[in-house]
Amino acid sequence: MWLSSLLAGMVRVLVGAQPRWIGCRPAPALRIYYANHTSHFDALALWSALPSKLRANTRPVAAKDYWSTGIRAYIATNGFNALFIDRHADRSVGDPLAPLGEALQRGESLIIFPEGTRHAQALPSPFKSGLFHLATRFPDAELVPVYLDNLYRSMPKGTFLPVPLTCSVRFGKPLERRADEAKDAFLERARAAIVELA
Amino acid sequence: MNAREKFYWLMGGIAALLVVASLIGWILQVRAASRGGSATIDNLNARTRAWWVMVAVLAACFLLGPTATMLLFAIASVFALREFVTLTPTRPGDHLSLVACFYVMLPVQYWLIYDHWYGLFAIFLPVYGFLSLPVLMAMSGDTEGFLERVTKIQWGVLITVYCISYVPALLLLDLHGDAGRNLLLIIYLLLVVQISDVLQYVFGKLFGKHAIAPRVSPSKTVEGFIGGGLGAIAIGTALWRITPFTPWQACAMSTVIVVTGFFGGLSLSAAKRSLGAKDWGSMIEGHGGMLDRFDSVSFAAPVFFHLCRYYFAG
Numbered sequence: 001m002w003l004s005s006l007l008a009g010m011v012r013v014l015v016g017a018q019p020r021w022i023g024c025r026p027a028p029a030l031r032i033y034y035a036n037h038t039s040h041f042d043a044l045a046l047w048s049a050l051p052s053k054l055r056a057n058t059r060p061v062a063a064k065d066y067w068s069t070g071i072r073a074y075i076a077t078n079g080f081n082a083l084f085i086d087r088h089a090d091r092s093v094g095d096p097l098a099p100l101g102e103a104l105q106r107g108e109s110l111i112i113f114p115e116g117t118r119h120a121q122a123l124p125s126p127f128k129s130g131l132f133h134l135a136t137r138f139p140d141a142e143l144v145p146v147y148l149d150n151l152y153r154s155m156p157k158g159t160f161l162p163v164p165l166t167c168s169v170r171f172g173k174p175l176e177r178r179a180d181e182a183k184d185a186f187l188e189r190a191r192a193a194i195v196e197l198a
Numbered sequence: 199m200n201a202r203e204k205f206y207w208l209m210g211g212i213a214a215l216l217v218v219a220s221l222i223g224w225i226l227q228v229r230a231a232s233r234g235g236s237a238t239i240d241n242l243n244a245r246t247r248a249w250w251v252m253v254a255v256l257a258a259c260f261l262l263g264p265t266a267t268m269l270l271f272a273i274a275s276v277f278a279l280r281e282f283v284t285l286t287p288t289r290p291g292d293h294l295s296l297v298a299c300f301y302v303m304l305p306v307q308y309w310l311i312y313d314h315w316y317g318l319f320a321i322f323l324p325v326y327g328f329l330s331l332p333v334l335m336a337m338s339g340d341t342e343g344f345l346e347r348v349t350k351i352q353w354g355v356l357i358t359v360y361c362i363s364y365v366p367a368l369l370l371l372d373l374h375g376d377a378g379r380n381l382l383l384i385i386y387l388l389l390v391v392q393i394s395d396v397l398q399y400v401f402g403k404l405f406g407k408h409a410i411a412p413r414v415s416p417s418k419t420v421e422g423f424i425g426g427g428l429g430a431i432a433i434g435t436a437l438w439r440i441t442p443f444t445p446w447q448a449c450a451m452s453t454v455i456v457v458t459g460f461f462g463g464l465s466l467s468a469a470k471r472s473l474g475a476k477d478w479g480s481m482i483e484g485h486g487g488m489l490d491r492f493d494s495v496s497f498a499a500p501v502f503f504h505l506c507r508y509y510f511a512g
Contacts, residue, residue, distance in 0.1 A: 120290055156290035163296040166284045166479065
């Protein structure tokens, strides 16, 4: 898709988005890439750092309230094939993670930000439980920790023009699975895997 | 011989030099391979390969004309500024001033060259740029390390935009001849600076014993500076025909280029060390970043420009 290539190209020129495969290689396996969240550019930057073959089958999970209106919606849907998630969903109505599960079932890899919201800081804040639930339901998916470097400096919260710094996207070793691990211990271990890449 | 013929001779000479360098590198690599290879020789060959690319890009831009040449240096400035800011710790409060550097100051500075507006070109950044940076930063309300933050960004803009823009600014000079002479002057400056760097590196590796500033850069030695510097001055003097200078003037000019270039390399090495990095970036294989190739140029260019303007343009 021309818009996808254009977007990925622009992101690479603007913020570098240089991929560094430290703990794993790019592979078409079913993966959940989870990363620290510091700017609106994160999903786009991580997605642009993937080889184009993998990009087609990898869907960044984006907040519905930010990405689903106007020009943003057009870019998110046609440009980087985003999967929308409703952050303020009423849990009694249904499982907000359902669309993510369906995508994984179809064999699509995901890009998620388990902090839930952006934090303008070098290291990630504690994770919400979404990653744990997905990991439990899909024991075969590889959980790849990703550290996004410098993006919080390129485009801090509340700004709309990115400063063209060189940002790198570091892919770590897929998180090892442990049977019967408690939720909090798992989330803390997942977070530590990102901190290790920082 | 007109400027265009001189240009082709010069490029032929540089290509011949690179052929020799590539051959030597190849022989050294074959000999080192039998002993399990050598990182220094691999780096030497990576550098030579990168030189081929850099010379080809420069030559293509010179053939396309002054506008392409100016754009090339504008792009070099963008990459250099980007490397500088990436290594410099910044805070969210710096965002507006950084946006101004990349999207306003840099384009305007190069537009002024394109527009041949020398008066504003020379003062735009030192006056308007440097005064507006603290204003933009103060507006963010963040006073933590204010002076340091302003200074770092001013310094980055000074080196990567203001100083580097003095290279294409040589196109502004009226040298009493066809415009091709200005392009030759740019090549002359770059050639003397870079050959000086290369020869200082080679002499340093072969004979270097006494480091000039061991804590700043262990690879800069007295032997390397004297041997490499004298070699570069000799080449700069021999090339007097492509310049508006007499042989003695060419000798003096290349001495100035070599010395200021050395100061640039030294100062920027110290800046790099204080930021805790070995190279400014990784975009040019074997060399490091854009700023690693432009560190000497950034100090030599403004001095060379103003000497040329004072004595040879009118």
